[in-house]
Amino acid sequence: MTQENRSGRPQGRPPEGDSRLTRTESQLRGPFLLFFISSVIWLLAASVLGVIAALQQGSLAGGPFRDCEILTYGHVAAAQHNLFVYGWGFNAFFALNLWLLSQLGRFELRNGWLATLGGVFWNLALTYGVVLIFAGNQTGFALLEFPREVGPVLAVAFLLAGFWPIVAFARRPTGHTFASQWFVVAASFAFPLTYLLAQLLILWQPASGVVQAIAHSWFVSNLLHLWFGASALAAVYYFLPKVLGRTISGYYLAPVAFWSFVLFAGWTGPSALIGAPVPLWLQSVGVVACAMLIIPVIITAINFHGTLSSEGGWSRAWNDTTLRFVSFGAVAFTLFGVLNTVFGFRGYNSVVRFTSFAAGQEQLLTYAFASMVLFGATYFVLPRLTGSRWPSAKLVHVHFWATALGAIATIIALLVGGWENGKQLADASVSFQQVAKAGSTWNAVLSVSAVLLLVGHVAFALNAFGMILKSSAPASAGRHD
Amino acid sequence: MNDRNRHPDNNRPRRGPSGAGSEGPSDGRLVEVHSQLSRDKDEPAEGFSLTPIFIVFLFCGFGFWAGLYLTQNSGNFAPSAFDLNAPKAAVAGGPVAFEPDAAKGEKLFLANCAACHQATGLGVPGAFPPLAKSAWVAGSEERVIKAILAGLAGEIEVNGVKYNGNMPNIGAGLKDAQIAHIATYVRQAWGNTAEPVMDTKVAEVRKAIGNRAQYIPADLLKEHPLETK
Numbered sequence: 156m157t158q159e160n161r162s163g164r165p166q167g168r169p170p171e172g173d174s175r176l177t178r179t180e181s182q183l184r185g186p187f188l189l190f191f192i193s194s195v196i197w198l199l200a201a202s203v204l205g206v207i208a209a210l211q212q213g214s215l216a217g218g219p220f221r222d223c224e225i226l227t228y229g230h231v232a233a234a235q236h237n238l239f240v241y242g243w244g245f246n247a248f249f250a251l252n253l254w255l256l257s258q259l260g261r262f263e264l265r266n267g268w269l270a271t272l273g274g275v276f277w278n279l280a281l282t283y284g285v286v287l288i289f290a291g292n293q294t295g296f297a298l299l300e301f302p303r304e305v306g307p308v309l310a311v312a313f314l315l316a317g318f319w320p321i322v323a324f325a326r327r328p329t330g331h332t333f334a335s336q337w338f339v340v341a342a343s344f345a346f347p348l349t350y351l352l353a354q355l356l357i358l359w360q361p362a363s364g365v366v367q368a369i370a371h372s373w374f375v376s377n378l379l380h381l382w383f384g385a386s387a388l389a390a391v392y393y394f395l396p397k398v399l400g401r402t403i404s405g406y407y408l409a410p411v412a413f414w415s416f417v418l419f420a421g422w423t424g425p426s427a428l429i430g431a432p433v434p435l436w437l438q439s440v441g442v443v444a445c446a447m448l449i450i451p452v453i454i455t456a457i458n459f460h461g462t463l464s465s466e467g468g469w470s471r472a473w474n475d476t477t478l479r480f481v482s483f484g485a486v487a488f489t490l491f492g493v494l495n496t497v498f499g500f501r502g503y504n505s506v507v508r509f510t511s512f513a514a515g516q517e518q519l520l521t522y523a524f525a526s527m528v529l530f531g532a533t534y535f536v537l538p539r540l541t542g543s544r545w546p547s548a549k550l551v552h553v554h555f556w557a558t559a560l561g562a563i564a565t566i567i568a569l570l571v572g573g574w575e576n577g578k579q580l581a582d583a584s585v586s587f588q589q590v591a592k593a594g595s596t597w598n599a600v601l602s603v604s605a606v607l608l609l610v611g612h613v614a615f616a617l618n619a620f621g622m623i624l625k626s627s628a629p630a631s632a633g634r635h636d
Numbered sequence: 637m638n639d640r641n642r643h644p645d646n647n648r649p650r651r652g653p654s655g656a657g658s659e660g661p662s663d664g665r666l667v668e669v670h671s672q673l674s675r676d677k678d679e680p681a682e683g684f685s686l687t688p689i690f691i692v693f694l695f696c697g698f699g700f701w702a703g704l705y706l707t708q709n710s711g712n713f714a715p716s717a718f719d720l721n722a723p724k725a726a727v728a729g730g731p732v733a734f735e736p737d738a739a740k741g742e743k744l745f746l747a748n749c750a751a752c753h754q755a756t757g758l759g760v761p762g763a764f765p766p767l768a769k770s771a772w773v774a775g776s777e778e779r780v781i782k783a784i785l786a787g788l789a790g791e792i793e794v795n796g797v798k799y800n801g802n803m804p805n806i807g808a809g810l811k812d813a814q815i816a817h818i819a820t821y822v823r824q825a826w827g828n829t830a831e832p833v834m835d836t837k838v839a840e841v842r843k844a845i846g847n848r849a850q851y852i853p854a855d856l857l858k859e860h861p862l863e864t865k
Contacts, residue, residue, distance in 0.1 A: 258663045329664075331671035396666055406673040408691070435717040436710035443702045450695055501720065 182263045183253055184540050186270040188623065190250035190316070191533070193278050195616050197242025202609040204235035209605040213598035225289050233300045234288045240298060240378070241281055241309070244521060247529045248386040249274065249316050252339045254536055255393055256320040259336055260327035264319060273315025280308040296357055296371050298378060303358035310354070313347050334409040338389035341417050345381035349374050365433055372424035372441075379520055380420035387484060387525040388416070388455065390532050394481045395462050398535070399471060404461035405454070412454035419444045419451075426499045430508060445499025452492025459485040476551055480531030483559060487523035491516065494570075506577040511597075515569030523562045530558065530615065537619060541626035550614040557611030564604035572597030734813060736832035741821025744814050748806050749822075757826040765794035765801060768826035773819075775863035777833045779856060780819045781807070781841045792853035805850065812838040 211218035211228040220226040249270075257264060264270065284301030287293070293300040301309075320339045327336075353374035356362045362370060396403050403409065425433065426441030463469050463482055472478035494516060498504055507513070534551070538544060545551060576594055579585045661669070711717025746755060753759050757768035767773050772794060773780050784807035792799050807815050816835040823830035 259667055261664065329667070331667050333667040333670050336667075393666075396670070397661065397663075400661060402669055402673055406670050408688075410674065411695075432718050434711075434713075434715050435720060436706070436713040439706055439709040442709075443706055446705075447698060447702055450698060453691070453694075 178263055179257050179261060180254075180540060182265070182267060183257050183270075186264070186267050186274060186316075186319075187250045187254055187536075187540060189271055189274045190246045190253075191537070191619075192623065193274065194243050194246030194250065195612075195619055197238050197246065197278075197281070198612050199609075199616055201235050201238040201243060202605070202612045204231050204238065206602070206605045206609055208232045208235050209598070209602040213595065213602045230289050230291070233293055234285050236298065237288065237300055238281070238285060240521070242278075244383055244525065245277070245313075245317075246274070247533075248342070248382070248525075249277075251390060251529060251532050251536070252317070252320045252343065252386055253323070254540075255335055255389060256323040256339050259333055259393070260323040262323035262326055264323075270316050270319055273312045273317070276308060276312035277316055280305050280312060294358060296367075298375055299353060299357060299371070303354065306350070306354040306358060310347055310351050313350070317343055317346070334392040334403070334406075334413065335389040337410075337413045338385040338392065341413070342382050342385040342389070345377055345385070345417075345421075349377040349381070365431070368428060368431065369425060369433055369437065372427045373421070374424075376424035376427070377421055379517060380423065381417070383521050383525040384420065384488075385416065387528040388488070390528045391455075391459055391481055391485050391488075394477055394528075394532065394535060395459060395485075398475055398478050398481075399462065399468055401462065401466070401468075403458050404465065405457045408454045409458060412451040412458070415447065415454075416451035419447045423448060423495070423499070426504065427513065429501055429504050442499050442501065442504075446496050449492060449496045452489060452496070455485075456489045456492075460489070476555075477531045477535040479555060480527045480534065484524045484526075484528035484531065487519055487527065487562075491519040491524060494519065506581065507573050508577065509580070510573035510576040511569045512573030512577065515566050515573055518562070518566050518569060523566060527558065527562070530554070533615075533619065537622060541622055543622050543626045545618055546621040546625065547618055550618040553614040554611050554618065557607045557614065561604040561607030561611060564600055564607065568597045568600040568604065572600075734816065734835045736820040736834060737817055738821045738824050738832075740814075741817035741819070742825070744810070744818045745821050745825075748810070749818065752803070757822070759794075761797075763799070765792060765797070765799045767822050767828075769828065770794050771862045771864050773822050774828060774830040776860040777819065777823075777831065777837060778841055779860040780823065781815060781833065781838050782845060782851060782856060782859075784810075784815055784819065785838075785842055786845060786848050787850040788853055788856065789850040790852040790854070801853075803850070808847075812836075812842065 207220065207226060208228060208231040211220060211226070211231060218228070253264070253270070256262065280301075284305040287302050287305075288300055292302050294302065299306075320343050324332075324336055324340050353370055356370040357367050357374075361367060392403065392409070422440055422444030424441060425437045426445045428441065429438050431438075459482075463472055463485070469482070472482040498507060498512065498516070534545070572594060575597075576590060579590045579593060709720060711720075745753075752764040753767050754764075757766060759766040765772075772783070772792075783803065785805060786807070787805040788801055788803040790800070792801050810818070813835040815838045816833045819833040819838075822828065823833065
């Protein structure tokens with residue numbers, strides 16, 4: 156594995172100051188590590204909760220924790236979902252987006268304490284919200300489960316912590332821009348807007364009846380596509396050419412991918428409401444948006460897979476830790492896009508409605524795509540910022556195989572299980588009891604893969620924290636290798 | 637133009653200025669080269685690719701399909717259309733069930749009837765009989781509908797006062813629903829308290845009387861005697 160031999164030495168390092176870091180990197184080291192460490196802690200917490208939730212769901216008798224009120228499925232699943240999204244997904248992308256745009260814009264973060272403050276607020280609000288979820292105080296809207304007073308704090312914290320990429324973009328020295336920058340800027344603008352509007356329409360000034368459901372579906376689709384999707388796409392656009400040392404093939408198509416993605420992703424929400432009492436035209440707009448999302452998916456497929464396909468790119472990607480994760484994610488994104496289009500249509504959608512299929516699609520986007528890309532990015536960025544090597548190559552292997560297999564098993568179980576489930580539910584000759592029994596095999600798979608994911612995340616955390624601890628001496632203390 | 641930017645299109649591995657081996661290009665260079673790529677797409681370096689033109693057609697096809705799908709599956713963008721498999725009338729946004737609406741009736745009354753009967757419904761003494769508190773419009777809805785559809789000609793006594801009226805067949809030019817709205821308004825305005833009238837009833841009466849001449853009030857009374865004086 157070539158990764159272990161990487162010196163962690165970036166180009167163009169300045170003569171003064173810390174010899175290992177560019178000025179850009181040394182400025183953002185503090186906030187980056189805060190975001191990154193908290194993201195990994197939340198990821199571990201979410202994985203443990205994921206195992207508990209899978210065990211609860213997998214047992215028809217109520218699971219091993221059936222006598223513990225705090226650990227009922229409703230609490231654990233909601234807390235797991237929120238911790239994974241807001242704890243892991245947001246903190247990690249705060250770190251990566253900041254690093255990415257600082258690098259691309261040669262931006263020196265001056266008021267890093269503001270970002271740190273935002274990160275502290277974000278994580279405190281998150282802790283408070285999760286405690287309240289366990290106390291049984293949650294709203295009925297997925298990903299908005301935190302009681303409403305948490306919302307404004309998260310929004311302000313986002314502005315403090317997540318807005319720096321936009322500053323970095325605005326202060327870039329040249330007029331040239333790169334695809335990664337567009338996607339990160341779009342993500343940094345889209346999330347606070349949709350979050351505030353959703354908070355307002357659903358929790359603070361609740362709109363009447365069905366409008367809440369529409370606003371909620373809009374919020375979730377924006378959160379998944381424009382935060383997770385766009386941020387992870389930005390990372391793929393960066394790391395492929397960066398590590399392979401070649402240009403993106405068909406790069407002239409990338410602006411089309413960007414604009415069509417931003418345009419259609421925001422409209423895909425109502426397709427989750429097919430069959431609900433929302434106006435027909437709105438449902439159809441959702442279907443059309445899901446279908447049109449195939450345009451950015453095709454273009455990114457040309458960009459990513461085209462780049463990887465030439466000159467032995469795939470084998471080089473396989474032998475490089477960063478690219479192994481990133482190209483896994485790139486393939487997952489293409490798969491997600493195709494599934495999203497096909498199952499946006501009414502005929503297929505009516506089969507998988509009310510099953511685990513939607514959760515499978517979400518896992519495909521947030522885990523198999525976004526999280527794997529984040530892992531890959533970490534293997535690239537962290538050695539540069541800490542100046543040390545990854546302590547254990549074995550743990551890197553454990554991390555990759557556990558998460559990759561865990562993700563594949565989870566997603567197959569949710570998708571195929573959901574499809575079977577939907578077919579049986581639509582068949583009047585199959586009793587509900589039979590349907591529930593048929594799903595128990597898939598539930599067992601889900602439990603095993605939740606454990607696999609936990610193992611992978613523990614390996615990742617051990618490795619990352621080991622590396623950070625090794626370099627925790629003051630930056631001027633010199634190199635460790 | 638910088639010398640090292642000359643052949644940006646050929647996917648050749650590129651080294652950063654510091655020659656950092658497998659690390660790839662520096663970030664500044666990465667941005668520069670790609671921005672070059674998106675500007676200079678007119679100079680294909682090796683061979684001509686059909687991909688761009690194919691993609692343009694493909695995406696135009698998607699857009700065309702999207703337009704078709706939206707127009708065919710959106711129930712005319714009516715806010716009340718929820719279900720793709722609902723009856724055509726419901727999907728088209730038309731009224732599922734008729735609701736007699738006195739407000740619509742008032743507008744129609746002002747346009748078609750108020751010239752004679754006045755907006756106050758009191759008519760003109762000696763010329764046009766009143767509708768307010770009139771026994772003719774209360775009670776049997778068929779009497780009202782027939783009067784509107786076919787008109788009245790001859791001596792008529794309303795609220796103890798005799799008129800020699802000539803009411804044209806106003807209703808012949810109106811739709812069933814419009815007549816139902818007018819009749820509902822007339823039967824509920826100015827202190828009148830009769831039941832509303834449905835459009836199906838109007839259609840029924842129109843079919844029964846066909847295309848006939850004006851009623852003589854006395855004949856109409858034989859068919860539908862006044863319920864109250």
